Structures are given as structure tokens and as C-alpha cells.
Amino acid sequence: EVQLVESGGGLVQPGGSLRLSCAVSGFTLSDHYMDWVRQAPGKGLEWVGRSRKKVNSYTTEYAASVKGRFTVSRDDSKNSLYLQMNSLKTEDTAVYYCVRGYHSFDYWGQGTLVTVSS
Amino acid sequence: DIQMTQSPSSLSASVGDRVTITCRASQDISSWLAWYQQKPEKAPKSLIYDASNLQSGVPSRFIGSGSGTDFTLTISSLQPEDFATYYCQQYNNYPYTFGQGTKLEIK
Numbered sequence: 001e002v003q004l005v006e007s008g009g010g011l012v013q014p015g016g017s018l019r020l021s022c023a024v025s026g027f028t029l030s031d032h033y034m035d036w037v038r039q040a041p042g043k044g045l046e047w048v049g050r051s052r053k054k055v056n057s058y059t060t061e062y063a064a065s066v067k068g069r070f071t072v073s074r075d076d077s078k079n080s081l082y083l084q085m086n087s088l089k090t091e092d093t094a095v096y097y098c099v100r101g102y103h104s105f106d107y108w109g110q111g112t113l114v115t116v117s118s
Numbered sequence: 119d120i121q122m123t124q125s126p127s128s129l130s131a132s133v134g135d136r137v138t139i140t141c142r143a144s145q146d147i148s149s150w151l152a153w154y155q156q157k158p159e160k161a162p163k164s165l166i167y168d169a170s171n172l173q174s175g176v177p178s179r180f181i182g183s184g185s186g187t188d189f190t191l192t193i194s195s196l197q198p199e200d201f202a203t204y205y206c207q208q209y210n211n212y213p214y215t216f217g218q219g220t221k222l223e224i225k
Contacts, residue, residue, distance in 0.1 A: 035214075045154075045162065045205055047214040063213045064119075097161055103209045104152035104167035111161055 002026035002107045004098045009112030016088050016116070022081040022098030022109055030054040030076040033102045036083050038094035039111075048072075048096070051081065066092075088116045120144050120208050124217035130225040135196045139220045141189045141206035150210040153182055153191045156219075157202045165204075166191065196222075 008020040022034075033056075036048040049062040049072040060072050071084040081098055093116045099105040121144040131137050141151065149169040154162040164173045166182035169189055179194040193200055201224050206217040 044219045045207070045216040047207075047216070050212075061212050103150060104164055104207070105154075105162075106164045106167070106173060108161040108163070 002100070004100065004107055004109035006096065006098050006109045006112040009096065009114045011115045011117065012088055013118050014088060014090055014116055017084070017086045018088065018114060020083040020085070020096055020098075020112060020114070022083075024079050024081065024098075024100070027100070029074065029079050029081070032100050034072075034074060034081045035099045035101060035105065036070075036072060036081075037097045037099050037105065037108075038092075039097070040091075040094045043094075046094075049083070085114070088114075090116050092116050119213055120147060120211055120215050122206055122208055122215050122217040124204075124206055124220050126220060127218065128221045128223065130223050131196055132225045133196050133198055137193050137196060137222065139191045139204055139206075139222075141184075141191070141217050143187045143189075143208055143210075146186050147208045147210035149185045150208055151182075151184070151189050152207045152209065153180075154205045154207065155200075155202045156205065162205065198224075 003025045005023045012018050035050045051072045051074050052059045069087045074081045095111040095113050097111045098109040100107040123142045125140045151169045153166040156162040170182045181192040203219045203221045205219050
């Protein structure tokens with residue numbers, strides 16, 4: 001059974017940093033592209049960033065709203081995906097989902113809430 | 119960026135009804151479109167990929183169609199568990215973008 005479990009969310013002040021983790025099981029992480037998608041309270045879905053798979057040299061892509069502040073990385077040996085978030089802004093407040101997919105996103109984690117507030 | 123526009127934004131319907139949700143892309147995305155269902159306080163669930171292909175385990179009453187800029191999601195006979203919010207998403211270009219959502223409510 002495919003499972004994605006996020007952790008690391010919480011309350012952080014504007015300008016602060018946070019690192020989210022996503023533990024995956026039920027599939028071989030190195031064979032898959034992985035993404036982060038977020039959803040602000042009461043709002044729609046926003047794609048955040050991507051880590052391509054090993055054969056694609058783990059290259060990354062980012063939404064303009066987070067480029068230069070967020071970094072997607074992974075450790076295939078630990079079956080884990082990460083999202084390092086720096087210089088956080090109040091508008092980054094959202095539930096962050098870890099998702100699997102090459103094109104569409106076929107599996108989603110349950111999400112972890114990040115609140116940026118003073 | 120490619121803008122995805124869904125219509126309607128909300129819809130009231132009854133169990134057994136046939137409903138259609140439309141998604142329009144601001145430029146040609148071929149068939150690189152997915153549909154998701156989200157229930158309150160839950161993660162989205164994948165329904166359709168490549169515009170018309172059903173994800174494994176998704177009931178056949180969910181039907182996706184379209185190509186280019188115009189797409190539809192049809193639910194052929196609404197069931198009680200189908201009342202949720204639906205999103206379309208393009209994956210033709212980065213950044214991947216979603217529609218604003220269509221909330222399907224019980225009449």
C-alpha cells in the first residue's frame with residue numbers, strides 16, 4: 001500500500017524557517033517524481049515545487065512564489081522527501097501536501113499545517 | 119503561466135443527477151489535464167489523468183473528456199459520497215496550475 005506521511009509543520013514567525021518531511025512507503029522513491037502542493041485556509045490548491053527522480057539527476061522546479069526561498073530535496077535511502085522553507089511570509093500559511101506523480105498526482109499525503117504568524 | 123478556469127464555481131444537485139463541470143485552459147494543453155476530488159478536511163484524491171483516463175479504483179460514473187483548451191468532468195449518476203469540491207489541473211507547462219474549484223452540494 002502506498003503511503004505518504006508529512007511531518008514538521010507548526011507555528012513560525014515571519015522571516016523564520018521550517019523543514020517539512022515526507023516519509024513514503026509502498027513504492028520505490030528513486031523511481032518517482034515527487035512534488036509539494038499547498039492549500040491556504042479556505043482556498044484552492046497551489047503547486048509549490050518538484051524533485052525529479054534519480055535518473056533525471058534529482059533536478060528541481062519551483063513556483064515563482066517560493067523560488068529562492070524553498071528547496072525540495074530527498075534522501076532515497078531513507079524513503080524521504082523534504083521541503084526546506086526559509087524567509088517565510090504570512091502568505092505561506094497553508095496545509096502542505098507531499099504528492100507522488102510524473103504528470104498528474106496519483107497519491108497524496110494527509111498534509112501538515114504551516115502557520116506563519118507573529 | 120497557464121490559467122485554469124472552472125465553471126460553475128458551485129453547483130447544487132440531487133442524488134441520481136447527471137452533472138458536468140467545465141475547465142478551460144488559457145492556452146492549448148493537449149490532453150495534459152487531471153481532475154481531483156476533495157472532501158472537507160481531507161487530502162485531494164486523483165480521479166482522472168490525461169484528460170480521460172480513470173485512476174485505478176475510481177468508479178466508472180466519473181467521465182473525463184476534452185483536449186486543447188476545453189475539458190469536462192461528468193458524473194453520470196450522483197451518489198451521496200460524490201458531494202465534494204472538484205479541481206482540474208494542467209501539467210503541460212511549469213508552473214503546474216489548478217482551477218479554482220467547483221463545490222458540488224446536495225440540493
